[in-house]
């Protein structure tokens with residue numbers, strides 16, 4: 346193999362730059378030329394690429410975002426687009442393409458593989474951690490830290506005013522950030538897609554809990570962590586309902602895109618470096634159609650489809666203890 350390429354796709358995640366760095370340096374160490382396509386799959390269609398050298402990846406390990414830019418390229422779903430991408434990769438003489446992104450990006454990688462004879466390897470990079478075949482995705486740990494830092498700050502003002510706060514975290518349809526940030530911030534309640542019930546049941550449950558906690562602690566702050574896309578019309582509408590029903594001031598906080606930015610924590614940098622180096626070695630061994638991930642501290646390859654076919658479960662023990670802690674909080 347002489348030429349390898351990479352791209353970042355879907356939502357950017359802290360640690361993507363660390364991963365790009367590891368891929369570039371490992372490729373150079375093995376004597377490969379390495380190319381970075383810009384703006385996700387758009388770069389393949391538009392022939393927007395650059396030859397990456399060691400100097401391009403100096404001083405980027407600590408930076409959030411991605412130096413290659415990212416994108417959601419909806420046109421890439423068509424067969425014609427995949428054929429154009431395949432042709433462009435062949436023109437440049439690329440033999441293996443590494444795709445850093447989430448499950449959508451891996452569907453894109455698989456789609457390309459159906460039309461291209463080169464090797465395709467995925468690396469999990471998304472804050473949502475909703476990718477099977479790896480314990481954690483690159484960016485996930487930083488997103489938890491960012492959410493936690495904000496929730497701690499909200500707790501201060503919530504305490505001062507003895508208010509209820511609903512804090513919406515990202516995750517698309519997965520509760521990994523929500524569960525971990527809630528546990529670490531000692532939130533009083535969580536609403537996650539994996540354990541959600543009907544809106545009526547959720548409301549009844551939360552009102553009963555607030556009432557019980559108030560009886561036990563008197564007027565107090567009360568923090569609820571809610572995963573995005575869960576409550577119809579979002580946390581602002583739920584905050585209005587709770588204010589009316591409890592007669593306690595309830596404020597919504599949508600954490601939003603801050604969770605995607607910032608300098609990656611060490612766990613994300615280390616994971617990104619390990620997976621980046623391993624992906625290049627896997628490419629050199631001829632692997633294709635797989636995603637590299639880490640399970641129980643071992644780096645493993647998973648068929649690309651298996652990264653999305655099953656919904657990755659939350660840690661059931663963490664869910665259990667969070668529920669137990671809620672119950673203890675409301676005991677007299």
Ligand SMILES: Nc1ncnc2c1ncn2[C@@H]1O[C@H](COP(=O)(O)OP(=O)(O)OP(=O)(O)O)[C@@H](O)[C@H]1O
Pocket residue numbers: 354355356357385386416417418419420421422423446447448449450451452453454456470471472473517
């Ligand atoms: N079925 C598909 N076929 C071809 N390409 C796809 C397919 N699904 C997704 N893609 C490509 O992958 C890109 C990224 O997918 P998506 O927007 O789902 O983000 P993701 O990789 O899951 O990351 P995140 O969840 O962190 O945002 C899409 O914009 C598109 O270019």
Ligand SMILES: O=P(O)(O)OC[C@H]1O[C@](O)(CO)[C@@H](O)[C@@H]1O
Pocket residue numbers: 355356357417471472473515516517573605
């Ligand atoms: O940047 P966009 O396209 O608004 O996407 C937001 C989505 O991307 C993610 O941040 C994942 O990257 C999700 O948590 C969120 O639902």
